[in-house]
Amino acid sequence: MADCVTKVQLTVSCESLMDKDVGSKSDPMCVLQQSLGEDQWTEMDRTERVKNCEKPEFAKKLLVDYFFERVQKLKLGIYDIDNKSTSLNDDDYLGGVECTLGQVSLPPLPRDIIPTPPPDFMGKSDPFLEIFRQGDDGSWQLAYRSEVIKNNLNPNWKSFSVSLQSLCHGDVQKPVKVTCLDYDGDGSHDLIGAFETDLSKLQQVEGGSPVMTLIPSRVVFYLQIETEYSFLDYVMGGCQINFTVGVDFTGSNGDPRSPDSLHYISPNGMNEYLSAIWSVGQVVQDYDTDKLFPAFGFGALVPPDGKVSHEFSLNFNPTNPYCQGVQGVIDAYRNALVNVKLYGPTNFSPIISHVSRFAAAAAQQPTATQYFVLLIITDGEITDLDQTRNAIVAASRLPMSIIIVGVGSADFKAMEFLDGDEGVLKSLTGEPVARDIVQFVPFQKFQNAPKEALAQTVLAEVPKQLVSYYKLRNLPPPNSPQSNK
Template sequence: MAYTGTPPPAGPIGSQYCVCKVELSICGQNLLDRDVTSKSDPFCVLFMEVNGKWVELDRTETAVNNLNPAFSKKFVVDYHFEEVQKLKFALFDQDKSSTQLYEHDFLGEFSCTLGTIVSSKKITRTLLLGNGKPAGKGMITVQQLIYLTHRLCAVVLPQDLFGKSDPFLEFYKPGDDGKWMLVHRTEVIKYTLDPIWKPFTVPLVSLCDGDVEKLIKVMCYDYDSDGGHDFIGEFQTSVARMCEAQDAFPVSADTFSGQNGARAVITRDFSFLDYILGGCQLMFTVGIDFTASNGNPRDPSSLHYINPMGTNEYLSAIWAVGQIIQDYDSDKMFPALGFGAQLPPDWKVMCSSDPCA
């Protein structure tokens, strides 16, 4: 299977070419039940810290009557390796049609950096209420956007008891625990037995973990507004099979009365993020020149100036780099080496292989 992508334009490489788009998948576990006669109807809101303030970026759909939601809406974020991107994930129970968050019951939140998510691929955090008490868990997985375009042909469906169906599809992949994980949910086609869904794109890693031969399960439901969707049928296929098809191919399914199928096209752009998602670790080693060439540390003009009111130039540089690199170093330990200093008790000059005091 050949991957195709567009090469970057010729010329100097600027910061704009180092930006990658990543997709964040969200699910919740054991959320608080804020409703009296039913379960909570959760949705997730993504915030990013900008100039010290939390700015809303996006929201998922609402999962009706569900305390363990797996949201089909994914958050797409620009990933900047050289920046500390602080994110906050907040869950709410939708009670009204209002877009104002204070109109909905708060279910908990947690914060982390995008670098932490990217370097870990999957993280699970405890949701916290305003008083610091735990309130269920939130799980995030990250994928780079390797686009897979699906084109879904018509599916001949059995008729609903009270008329035609309102069908939609759900795409699943097998998880590490052997259970099927929701990857994508299509739109609902109202009142039809011959639906044709719109083309959509999903990351290849998200759909099949990058293995084009891995089985994918597609399930069809008849939509109900109360969340109790009626099962219509299912079939299994693979990305390879869809990509090989010249047109939408038939897939047999005992529970369908006709044919169903899909066609897929893969495109790929390689980036620095491929190394990180592939397990690349970044190490940070500090080397400090203690020789007199840097001046007296008591002199404010020296780079080694011991500033009683703040940091010196060296510490500022170490702090700026360390904040970024720490997300990509599993043990969070940074070797520090120094040379040129005279240390007691023998006052010998340190060489470059000596650890800093």
């Protein structure tokens, strides 16, 4: 089953980019943003970085959902990327354009391939591959670019995945072109060889036998086509989304009776914690059939003995921590506020480990029936960072996602570290996460945005995380034909 919205692919190329780097060309990357209204923009996608290039043709397609009934304002920005940080604040802006999605109708111009001299007469080549799809006008559009293999005349490139839509518009008889080039740092790559084929020919290959050669006796291609399931395929096919809430009750939030406290409930009946629970819960509850959400608090002195707990039920029923719907979570939170004393420290690992135990039990089943989403709302001052790192690495191998919403104006560097945007998160022993499962969002970024914006941002990664887990396990949706074999 396909997604219920139309996905539009934007292919981006540039010419005559300015050089911001001293002594070399820029390393451009394109970033796609969509308007949220009121001069608010949110990032939707970004391409790969192309090194030392003033005329980049980006291989990665920018994806955006298309809604005919909306005016969707887009902003495409080109940045010179000189570091590994995902933040654009320290990167040079090379230029950009604003438009609406409805206005985007710019077919690429056809280009002739210019013959080039044989590569590297005095040494070995640095080969890489480019794969092109054919447009309706007969022009070739870049669909994939491989890694460069340095100093090698017998390269073996890493296996890769590319969607049929990107490669041939879903038509296996539509021509594709493969070129092999010798990489040059100044961007003037030498052509080694090229051929044209289509996926129907590639599909005829059995047992991993070679299908094409670029130049005599050089085998380059093996093919396997797999079914790609979407998030909706899983949830409509019977996968249950289990939503759990964890709320920070540490003393750094301030006395709930004080208007300066992050737990203070304003005259309109809301605070940042309540807003986050409402925004995310209202979306997630539609994917939970029983609408029963376990909700926990951490970092408070709890009745009846007044001892600190990092995993107490908001409804004070440890054997049945489930709340009926989002409203049930709200009611339990309000009741807990007047019955606990804010204390500390701020430990995430107990709640992550709690949900992980349920996810681990689900992972023992050979079906894609249970996926867990943990929402943690906190003021940001985490104290068990090392234990939390270990808990996240362990959870990355389970059917589980973690959403962290930071309230207030504290330093959220630890949260950004857990998000993994600055690099792959690792445990204390150096074990990396199996997949990215953490999404962090500061609440203040959305205070003046439409109420739907927070939920859209914090939940944006969950569908990809769910699909990536079941793809890793090679598990189809529960009610798909494959699962019934």
